[in-house]
Amino acid sequence: METVLKIEKVVHRGLGLGRLDGKVWLVPFTAPFDVVRARAKEIKKGYIEGELLSILEPSPLRVEPKCPYYGRCGGCHLQHINERSQPDVKAQIVKEAFERAGLRDVEVSEIVSQSPWHYRHRASLHCANGVTGFYEMGSHKICEVSSCKICVPKINDAIQTLKETLKDVPRADVEVSVDAKAQVFIVLRTDFPGAKKVAQTLFAKGAGRCVVIEHPSGRRTKIGNPDLCLKTWDENGTEIEVVVFPTVFFQVNMGLNRTLVETVLKMLSPYCGKTVFEGYCGAGNFTVGLAKGGAKVVGVDTARDALEGLDEALKKLGLDADLIIGDVAQVAQDFAKNRRTFDLVLLDPPRQGVHKALKDIGKFGAQRIVMVSCEVSTLARDVRFLCGFGYKVKRVVAIDMFPQTFHVETVCLLEVV
Ligand SMILES: C[S@@+](CC[C@H](N)C(=O)[O-])C[C@H]1O[C@@H](n2cnc3c(N)ncnc32)[C@H](O)[C@@H]1O
Structure with a gap:
């Protein structure tokens, strides 16, 4: 038809x-x-x-899309719409997601954007039998690329070296990261027998400060210095360093991360002396600023490496937070069972959202909840659920951390009515 x-x-x-x-x-x-x-x-x-x-x-x-792979490569969806209009398109997508979840009166109060090109500090590539690139739209077929217009230039340099070096590798998933000091890190996820030799060649060619092989069993081999440096900020804008292992999650748009941190801290303020439950705290992008500002934070994340880096950074600053390695749903259930309460809640889940854990988090009695998400459909579902506990949406800020794609980072403040 x-x-x-x-x-x-x-x-x-x-x-x-x-x-x-x-x-x-x-x-x-x-x-x-x-x-x-x-x-x-x-x-x-x-x-x-x-x-x-x-x-x-x-x-x-x-507009004419800039990338020759646009339409085939699965990474970008909006290159055909001019850069000035993309933030408005995304504000509309956020508003509609809330409407579909039954929240008709939610307005996006602010949409923040910055560099529309060369902003990504991490890329997930795939390599099979001489082809290196990104997955095609809606498939696991590899779209061969020689560079990417939304990645920082150092990732594009690494793609060239990867293409030459991995040409005989039967299959590998490769993550390339560029940290806050512009140092490159490569993680190879593969189990083919010659993987170590390939990693050594990549390292010898200067492709990265560190090359890590992550075997399917979870075992890791590392060549070089794995200290990947992240930056975060306190409420006064003072910069703080957190050093983590190259496999740890970080916000890929480092240019706009400061705006994200400022937005979250402002929404939670005043937090000095307050108890904060922070689910999905990762390497402490928000935790450090909260702890530095005098909050008593309980941070929960499943990633041991991320929490180790955060713990180290807090110690250096003479600060403390209660860091729990575990599943947010399980920890929240235990806390709710013990009638534990918190003044404030901060949640920054992966794309699937928080969902079931909210039935317990809703019992914490927090005055304010801040939710951060890069997937607006699950965010809207979760916010709707929290409204059932007597919360109301007070402010929504959208940060265009992923230009040229449909993704948008959304920060939502809820307060008890
Ligand atoms: C979107 S990241 C946010 C990290 C951090 N807030 C930041 O800004 O860098 C989501 C985090 O959730 C963690 N995670 C995923 N599923 C989880 C779960 N069920 N329970 C606890 N943490 C989880 C991941 O390890 C990751 O650090």
Whole structure:
């Protein structure tokens, strides 16, 4: 089935929405005001997933995508929309996600953006039988690339060396990170017998300060110095260093991370002397500032390496926090059972969101909860759930930490009504 559609807006997953005969069509790579010819790919419950055939009348927001792999590589979804308009498109995506979750009166009070290109400090590449690149859109097929326009230049240098060095490797997943001191780290996830030799060659070629092999069993081999340096800030803007192992999570847009930290600390303020439950604290991007500002933080994360780095950084500053290695849901359940209470709650979960743990976190009696998320659909679901405990959304700030993609970092403040 083919049709002509006028695109009204861009919704979740970066898809353009058009309507025809009371039916909603979602078509990738379209922009608001485009008139397009589309073909139905799949009839879903409530909408038709379309495929773009041709653009009949281009939207004034349209630009020529800069990347030669755009449309095939799965990394970017919005390069065809000009950089000035992308933040507004994302603010709309956030608002709609809240509406779909039944929260109609939530407004995005601020959308912050910065450099739209060369901002990513970490890239996850895949390599198989001489092909190195990113996964294609919606598949595990590798789209071979020689550089990436949203990654920092040092990642692109590393891609060149990886392509030469990994050409005989049957299969490896590769993570390249560039830390706050512009040092490069490579993690090879593979189990083929010659992996160590390849890692040594990469190190000898100067591809990274450290090359780590992470075997499927969890065993690790490291060559070089694994101290990856992250930066965070306290409420006065004082910079603080946290040193972690190269496999630890960090915010890939280091340029906008300061805005993220400032936004979160401001929403939780005043926190001096207050008890804070911080779920998914990682290497302490927010924990350090909270502890430095006098909060009594309980930080929970499953990543032992991240908490070790955080513990070290706190010790250097003469600070303390209660750091628990564990699952947030399990810890929250134990705390709720023991009727433990907190003044404030901060949650920064992975894409799946917090979900089940909220039934216990909601019992902590916190006056304010700040939620941070890069996946607005699960954020909206979780916020809606918290509203059932008597919380109301007070402020939503969207930070465009992932330009050219549909992802957006959203920070949401909830208060007891
Ligand atoms: C989005 S990151 C946030 C980390 C940190 N707040 C930051 O800004 O760098 C999510 C964190 O959740 C942790 N994590 C994932 N699932 C978890 C779980 N079930 N319980 C506790 N931590 C978890 C990961 O190890 C990771 O550090």
